[in-house]
Amino acid sequence: MTDTLRTSVLVTGGAGYIGSHAVLALLDAGWPVTVVDNLITGFRFAVPDGVTFYEGDIEDGELMARIFSEQSIGAIMHFAGSVVVPESVSDPLKYYHNNTAKSRSLIDAAVKAGVPHFIFSSTAATYGVPDVETVSEDTAQVPINPYGWSKLMTEQMLGDVAAAHPMNFGALRYFNVAGADPQARSGQSTAGATHLIKVAIEAALGKREAVSVFGTDFDTQDGTGVRDYIHVSDLAAAHVLTLEALMAQPARSLTMNAGYGRGFSVLEVLDAVDRVTNNPITRHMEERRAGDPASLISDPSLIRRTVPWQPQYMALDLIIEHALAWERKLTDLRQE
Numbered sequence: 001m002t003d004t005l006r007t008s009v010l011v012t013g014g015a016g017y018i019g020s021h022a023v024l025a026l027l028d029a030g031w032p033v034t035v036v037d038n039l040i041t042g043f044r045f046a047v048p049d050g051v052t053f054y055e056g057d058i059e060d061g062e063l064m065a066r067i068f069s070e071q072s073i074g075a076i077m078h079f080a081g082s083v084v085v086p087e088s089v090s091d092p093l094k095y096y097h098n099n100t101a102k103s104r105s106l107i108d109a110a111v112k113a114g115v116p117h118f119i120f121s122s123t124a125a126t127y128g129v130p131d132v133e134t135v136s137e138d139t140a141q142v143p144i145n146p147y148g149w150s151k152l153m154t155e156q157m158l159g160d161v162a163a164a165h166p167m168n169f170g171a172l173r174y175f176n177v178a179g180a181d182p183q184a185r186s187g188q189s190t191a192g193a194t195h196l197i198k199v200a201i202e203a204a205l206g207k208r209e210a211v212s213v214f215g216t217d218f219d220t221q222d223g224t225g226v227r228d229y230i231h232v233s234d235l236a237a238a239h240v241l242t243l244e245a246l247m248a249q250p251a252r253s254l255t256m257n258a259g260y261g262r263g264f265s266v267l268e269v270l271d272a273v274d275r276v277t278n279n280p281i282t283r284h285m286e287e288r289r290a291g292d293p294a295s296l297i298s299d300p301s302l303i304r305r306t307v308p309w310q311p312q313y314m315a316l317d318l319i320i321e322h323a324l325a326w327e328r329k330l331t332d333l334r335q336e
Helices: 017-028 061-071 085-090 092-113 146-164 196-204 232-248 266-277 301-306 316-335
Strands: 008-012 033-037 052-055 073-078 117-123 168-174 176-178 211-214 229-231 254-258 283-286 295-298
Touching (some): 017 033, 061 092, 176 316
Parallel strands (some): 117 168, 211 283
């Protein structure tokens, strides 16, 4: 990255799980970073010392205008939002407010301030239950829950805004994000998290009694669901590379899957956690959850040929080791 490309980046939700890793990736690459977070689900300790921090909501247009002006923001990485799929079903208006309406407010403020680049945290949930095992960006987007719809609506808004205003965007559709910063500077800190690897490690450390396995009769090698797990630090690196690509070609927007293109079953993940922690987890076999596909694996060929993304932490055991180190550190942080 040259000095002419360097710009100040605003990270919304930068005190949360993925956002905090994006902050670290930006800092490690030499970008000036500002964070805004309402700290409802984020943690102030996740924002590194020296990073300009605003506690507030992206829906506050006056606050956003002030941040854009005071920090000379040239790009946004937008992670702020709600992410628990079952909750989106029971409380859909929360998700349409937090993920769609608030994104609309943020985009509006960005257009008014003339911010030229916008990167959006999207999700593979926009695909719903695809009828293919390996999902490309051309796979039909038919969400089956309000979470997926709330993200897809924001993708649509960004496409329309980019066509009408001098702004380009990158939308990265994540698969199953896991792991933690290799230096244990950040990780998944939310109490009651639903991510399988986080849940399994909590069980291995005695923070949960057992892990529920939802569905043992899928058409997979061992009957349990198969997912594409991506290390959060590799995902954060993809965001930085996407920003560089947007800046290099301001007339181009990018929508890309973010995954490794390979899957592990629930039982394979639990076996790996048993292996890494040397502490076998109690497993409760449960019925399938409605709408869970048997297998969901990304086709990452587009992102691989569009940006020079070279994942560093693909090994499942390594993802688990990093998550385990963070979970142990988190225990110490909460005891201080």
